[in-house]
Amino acid sequence: MTEPILQIENLHGWYDESHVLHGVTLEARRGETVALIGRNGAGKTSTLRAAMNLLGRREGSIRVNGRETIGMPRHKVAYTGLGYVPEERGIFASLSVQENLMLLPSIGENGMSVARIYEIFPNLRERRRAAAGTLSGGEQQMLAMARVLRTGPQLLLLDEPTEGLAPVIVKAIGSLLAQLKADGMTMLLVEQNFHFARRLADRFYLIENGRITDHFDREGLEAHADRVADVVGV
Amino acid sequence: MTELFGIPMPVLSGQILLGLFNGAFYALLSLGLAVIFGLLRVINFAHGALYMMGAFIAFLLGQWLGLPFWALLVVAPVLVGVFAVAMEKLLLRHVYGLDPLYGLLLTFGVALVIEGMAQYMFGVAGKPFSQPQALSGVSMIGGMILPHYRVFVIVVALITCLGTWALIERTRLGAFLRAATENRPLVEAFGVNVPVLLTATYAFGALLAGFAGVMGAPVFQVSAFMGSNLIIIVFAVVVIGGMGSIGGAIASGFLLGLCEGLTKVVYPEAANIVVFAIMAVVLFFRPSGLFGKAA
Numbered sequence: 016m017t018e019p020i021l022q023i024e025n026l027h028g029w030y031d032e033s034h035v036l037h038g039v040t041l042e043a044r045r046g047e048t049v050a051l052i053g054r055n056g057a058g059k060t061s062t063l064r065a066a067m068n069l070l071g072r073r074e075g076s077i078r079v080n081g082r083e084t085i086g087m088p089r090h091k092v093a094y095t096g097l098g099y100v101p102e103e104r105g106i107f108a109s110l111s112v113q114e115n116l117m118l119l120p121s122i123g124e125n126g127m128s129v130a131r132i133y134e135i136f137p138n139l140r141e142r143r144r145a146a147a148g149t150l151s152g153g154e155q156q157m158l159a160m161a162r163v164l165r166t167g168p169q170l171l172l173l174d175e176p177t178e179g180l181a182p183v184i185v186k187a188i189g190s191l192l193a194q195l196k197a198d199g200m201t202m203l204l205v206e207q208n209f210h211f212a213r214r215l216a217d218r219f220y221l222i223e224n225g226r227i228t229d230h231f232d233r234e235g236l237e238a239h240a241d242r243v244a245d246v247v248g249v
Numbered sequence: 250m251t252e253l254f255g256i257p258m259p260v261l262s263g264q265i266l267l268g269l270f271n272g273a274f275y276a277l278l279s280l281g282l283a284v285i286f287g288l289l290r291v292i293n294f295a296h297g298a299l300y301m302m303g304a305f306i307a308f309l310l311g312q313w314l315g316l317p318f319w320a321l322l323v324v325a326p327v328l329v330g331v332f333a334v335a336m337e338k339l340l341l342r343h344v345y346g347l348d349p350l351y352g353l354l355l356t357f358g359v360a361l362v363i364e365g366m367a368q369y370m371f372g373v374a375g376k377p378f379s380q381p382q383a384l385s386g387v388s389m390i391g392g393m394i395l396p397h398y399r400v401f402v403i404v405v406a407l408i409t410c411l412g413t414w415a416l417i418e419r420t421r422l423g424a425f426l427r428a429a430t431e432n433r434p435l436v437e438a439f440g441v442n443v444p445v446l447l448t449a450t451y452a453f454g455a456l457l458a459g460f461a462g463v464m465g466a467p468v469f470q471v472s473a474f475m476g477s478n479l480i481i482i483v484f485a486v487v488v489i490g491g492m493g494s495i496g497g498a499i500a501s502g503f504l505l506g507l508c509e510g511l512t513k514v515v516y517p518e519a520a521n522i523v524v525f526a527i528m529a530v531v532l533f534f535r536p537s538g539l540f541g542k543a544a
Binding site: 099115154 | 325
C-alpha cells in the first residue's frame with residue numbers, strides 16, 4: 016500500500032503557553048475526503064494550522080507526500096502540495112480580487128487556469144477589479160478556494176468552508192467540492208456542519224480536547240451516530 | 250514688479266521652489282519610513298542616521314576614489330542598503346512580534362551608534378560637498394530663478410516616489426508586500442519567503458534614505474547630525490500622512506515642504522513650527538492621519 020498523502024502522528028501543539036493538541040493521529044489517502052469533526056475548541060482548526068506551520072510550537076510528525084514538515088520553514092510547507100483555506104478565509108482585503116487570485120505562488124503542475132476559475136466563479140470575474148474586502152462572505156469563501164485551486168495543490172485543507180454562509184452558497188460549495196472529489200482531489204475537511212460533511216466525506220475522525228477519540232468510515236456512520244451526536248452536539 | 254497678495258512673485262516662487270525642494274527630502278524619507286512600518290511594524294528611528302550615512306559614504310568615496318556625483322548617487326545608497334541588510338538580519342529580526350517599543354528603542358540605539366561614530370571620525374563641523382558641475386547653474390524663467398540642482402532634486406525625488414508607488418501598488422512583488430502587511434503569517438504559509446521580503450523591504454527603505462542623503466549632501470552640510478535634525482520633521486510628516494500609507498507619505502512630504510516654504514514668505518517666524526502645528530491639528534481631527542485608514 017502506498018503511503019498516505021497526509022500522515023499526522025502523535026501531534027502535539029501549543030498556542031503560546033497553552034497546550035491545545037495532545038497527540039493527534041490521522042491520515043488521508045490519495046483521493047480521499049476526510050472529515051475532522053468536533054466541538055468548538057476541540058482542536059480542529061489547530062490541527063490544520065499546525066499542518067501549515069501556523070501554530071506556535073509543534074511536536075510529533077506531519078508527513079505530506081512522504082516529507083516531514085515539522086521543522087520545515089513556514090514558507091516551504093505549501094510546496095509539499097498543500098492548499099489551505101483558512102477558517103477566517105484570509106482574504107487580503109486591500110488587494111483586488113484578481114490580485115488575491117494571482118498572489119499565491121504555484122506549488123504543483125495541475126493548477127486550475129484562471130479562465131476555468133472564472134467559469135466556475137462568474138461572480139469573481141465580474142468583481143475582479145474590486146477590493147477583495149468589499150466582497151460578500153460567500154464570495155470571499157469562493158475566492159479563498161479559487162486562489163488555492165490555481166496553485167495546483169494535491170491536498171486541500173478546508174477549515175469550515177460553509178461557516179456563516181447562506182444555504183444557497185453552502186449548496187454551491189458542496190457541489191464544487193463534490194466535483195473536486197470526483198476529479199481525484201484529496202481533502203481534509205473541518206466542519207461544524209455535520210450534515211454537510213457526511214455527504215462528502217469517506218472517513219470521519221472525532222476530535223475532543225485535542226485528541227482523536229474515534230474514527231470510522233461511511234459505513235460505520237450509523238453505528239457511531241450516538242457518538243457523533245454527542246461530539247457535535249446535535 | 251508683479252505681486253500676489255502683496256508678495257513679490259520672485260520671492261513667492263523662490264519659496265515655493267525651496268518648499269518643494271525640502272518636501273522632496275521629506276517625501277523620500279517618509280516614504281521609506283511608511284514602507285518599513287507597514288510591513289515590519291518597526292518605527293525606524295535609524296532612518297535619519299541612514300540618510301546621514303548615505304551622505305558620508307558619498308563624501309568619502311568622492312574623496313578617496315574621486316567618483317563622480319552620478320556614480321555616488323548609485324553606489325552610496327546601495328552600500329547603505331547593504332548595511333541595512335546586515336542590520337535587519339543581525340538585530341531587527343529579533344524584535345519582530347514584540348511590542349513596537351523594542352524596535353523603536355533598538356533602531357534609536359543603532360542611530361546613536363552610527364551618529365557617534367560619524368562624529369568621532371569626522372568631528373562636528375560640516376564637510377563640504379560640491380554640486381555636480383552640470384547642475385551648478387541657474388535659469389531665469391518668467392522672472393523665476395531656478396537653480397538647476399534644486400529642480401533636479403525635485404524631479405528625481407518625484408520620479409523615485411512615483412516609481413516606488415507603482416512598484417508597490419501595481420506589481421506582483423508589491424502585492425506580496427501589501428498582502429504581508431495585512432497578514433504576514435498567512436502569506437508565508439502560502440509559500441512566499443517572507444523573511445527575505447522583510448529584509449528586502451528594510452534595505453529598500455534604507456536605500457531611499459541613503460539616496461536622499463547623497464542628494465542632500467551638496468546643499469545641506471554633511472555632518473553627523475544632519476539626519477537627526479531632519480528626521481524629527483519627517484516623523485511629523487509621517488504622522489500627518491498616516492502611518493503605513495504609501496501615497497499619503499509622498500503627498501504629505503511635498504505638501505508640508507510647500508507649507509513650510511509659504512510660511513517663510515507670510516510669517517517667517519512660524520516656519521520652523523508650522524509642520525508641528527499642522528500635526529497637532531491633524532491628530533486632533535483625524536488621529537489616523539490625512540491619508541491613513543482608521544484603525
